[in-house]
Amino acid sequence: xxxxxxxxxxxxxxxxxxxxxxxxxxxxxxxxxxxxxxxxxxxxxxxxxxxxxxxxxxxxxxxxxxxxxxxxxxxxxxxxxxxxxxxxxxxxxxxxxxxxxxxxxxxxxxxxxxxxxxxxxxxxxxxxxxxxxxxxxxxxxxxxxxxxxxxxxxxxxxxxxxxxxxxxxxxxxxxxxxxxxxxxxxxxxxxxxxxxxxxxxxxxxxxxxxxxxxxxxxxxxxxxxxxxxxxxxxxxxxxxxxxxxxxxxxxxxx
Numbered sequence: 001x002x003x004x005x006x007x008x009x010x011x012x013x014x015x016x017x018x019x020x021x022x023x024x025x026x027x028x029x030x031x032x033x034x035x036x037x038x039x040x041x042x043x044x045x046x047x048x049x050x051x052x053x054x055x056x057x058x059x060x061x062x063x064x065x066x067x068x069x070x071x072x073x074x075x076x077x078x079x080x081x082x083x084x085x086x087x088x089x090x091x092x093x094x095x096x097x098x099x100x101x102x103x104x105x106x107x108x109x110x111x112x113x114x115x116x117x118x119x120x121x122x123x124x125x126x127x128x129x130x131x132x133x134x135x136x137x138x139x140x141x142x143x144x145x146x147x148x149x150x151x152x153x154x155x156x157x158x159x160x161x162x163x164x165x166x167x168x169x170x171x172x173x174x175x176x177x178x179x180x181x182x183x184x185x186x187x188x189x190x191x192x193x194x195x196x197x198x199x200x201x202x203x204x205x206x207x208x209x210x211x212x213x214x215x216x217x218x219x220x221x222x223x224x225x226x227x228x229x230x231x232x233x234x235x236x237x238x239x240x241x242x243x244x245x246x247x248x249x250x251x252x253x254x
Contacts (some may be wrong), residue, residue: 004228006182007032007251009201011237012229013180015040017094017137023047024135025077025085027093031250033139034064037094038241039233051077058189061236065244086126092135094180095127099152100138102194102215104176105159106131107152114154127156127170132163135175141250145214148195158193160193181249184209185226192217199226203254 012035018026021250026048028037034053041048042061052058077085086089098121099107108127112118116155130136136157155162163174179186179195183204190196196218200209206223229237237247 004202004234005248005251006201006203006254007247008229008234008237009226010180010251011035011039011242011247012181012233013185013224013226014139014202015233016096016185016227017178017180017222018045018048018092021045021048021092021135023049023090025051025091027091027095028139029084029093029095030139030141031064031246032141033094035237035242035247038062038064039236042236042241043233049075052250055079061240063240063244064242065246083129086129086133087134092128092132092137092177094137094139096184097138097140097147097157097179099147099149099160100140100179101149101152102190102217103159103161104131104157104179104193104195105152105155105156106138107154107161109154109156111153117153118254123175124156128158131157131159131174131176132170134174135177137176137178137180140179140181143183143209143212144210148213148215150215160188183212186217194218196220197223199224201226202228 010032014033018040026037028034052062055078056073057077058071059074060072062069097106108122110117110120110125129233163171184200185198186195187198202225
């Protein structure tokens, strides 16, 4: 499988975010996260509850980028019902981060000062509720010091340091399992829940990741490579889940 692309490695790394979750709503945001979520359900996590990207819960593989694909519908989850799931907790979201710090504080609201932001982003949206009530992992398609910062300009998603400050009730449900990027997989297994390097993608060195991160990473003595897709996973990615190759537009070949 020497022809495996960086994007396909990222898809598998995103799929692994949901390993062990069982019957829980998988909520991937972004092309590669969506492909990863559908791959997880099609292989090692068949009980995952997946949406079609809109309001239907589906059981079959729904290809991305294909108009009017066939759907095996198991339920209806309109937007107004999503908040019941958010507050109840049986959900694992994989979302983006314009900025993220060593504790997992995340920003998708704006860049610059509070008094006069230089860039308006999405806004806080549902991120505070996601990070307090649900498992929340992050996907960063371009790992750089502009994203991995010492301090976020504003905090949208709550990191481990702030969760501790809010008390045991908040910390009880706060869980940031993974950060997946175009270079590596990371978690918050460092001292005091700081960001730790878990694996580097094939062709990427530990130094590459460290130099692209704007704070000191916890780096174990031995860092493995992120696993490659199996033959069956590669077939599913290329032929059934993403037949038009949208994954390669989000993470171009290295």
